[in-house]
Amino acid sequence: MSTEVDAGLSAGFHLLDQTASTAATPVDALFTALVILCGSVALAVCALIVFFCVRYRHGSSAARAGPKRTLTWLEVAWTLTPLLIFVGICAWSARDYLRLYRPPPEALPVAVVAKQWMWKLQHRNGRREINELHVPLGQPVLLRMSAQDAIHSFYVPAFRLKQDVLPGRITALWFTPTQLGEFHLFCAEYCGSEHSHMIGRVVVMRPDDFSRWLAEGPAQPSLAQYGFALFRQLGCSGCHAAGSTVHAPLLDGLPGRRVHLQDGRAIVADDNYLRDSILLPRKDVVAGFEPVMPSFAGQVSEEDIQALIAYLHATGETR
The missing domain is CATH 2.60.40.420 (Cupredoxins -  blue copper proteins)
Incomplete structure (x- = not known):
């Protein structure tokens, strides 16, 4: 056993x-x-500790005269x-x-x-x-x-x-x-x-x-489909769609692109940039556009934000 x-x-x-x-x-x-x-x-x-303890123990015959000062x-x-x-x-x-x-x-x-x-x-x-x-x-x-x-x-x-x-x-x-x-x-x-x-x-x-x-x-619905529904429900398509009369940046294929900002910086549109653009739209304003977009803080959940980002990623996959 x-x-x-x-x-x-x-x-x-x-x-x-x-x-x-x-x-x-x-x-x-x-x-x-x-x-x-x-x-x-x-x-x-x-x-080394053991070696030196034995080698230079009290009473040993090890030479101790004239030690070298520099090596x-x-x-x-x-x-x-x-x-x-x-x-x-x-x-x-x-x-x-x-x-x-x-x-x-x-x-x-x-x-x-x-x-x-x-x-x-x-x-x-x-x-x-x-x-x-x-x-x-x-x-x-x-x-x-x-x-x-x-x-x-x-x-x-x-x-x-x-x-x-x-x-x-x-x-x-x-x-x-x-x-x-x-x-x-x-x-x-x-x-x-x-x-x-x-x-x-x-x-x-x-x-x-x-x-x-x-x-x-x-x-x-898939995550991107739910994000597209939110994109329309929240009114995002009214400004960011290709045929919109409002002067706003186009978002198709945005994830991963380099974005030039009003303050002269250029950043990559990663997931955190997309998130901030939804909740803190005045943080990184795109060059050539006015900071007029309203914040959606408190109106969308974390699941909603993930769905919107999935939709934006899907727009790049279809380009």
């Missing part, structure tokens, strides 16, 4: 947690390298060697970090809204989930996330991914799942009294199973 238990424990033991996304392997490699580096330095320091080569070595190692680690980690914020164009978009104390998710075709995220194996997935109330943090340990989700801002995170199964989803930022209950799961499915699951949901 004990042999079976020991075998079960050894079979279930992993030095690191399971790796279930393309981001996990580079993170584990960097972590392992740091552990080896720090462990090697610690062992070397301990070995230029040693000073240069212990300055440049750690510097080169630290620069290498910085470049390595920066490369892996930047990859997390360069999603491939074919990534499946998912809108995520965090609120006390749940995760609300919506797929491109409109299917909604709460505290669950179904994704296809081997397909990049792009999460556009915003918070309704407090600061939250989207954390999937098996993916080695964690991204803060902030009120008043849209943050993005992408990943490609590499293993089938269910994986824990946590909020890793204390967000109130029920923070510990803000948990969920990510379900990785085969692509054909995911397609069936996505199509089996309740019939409802």
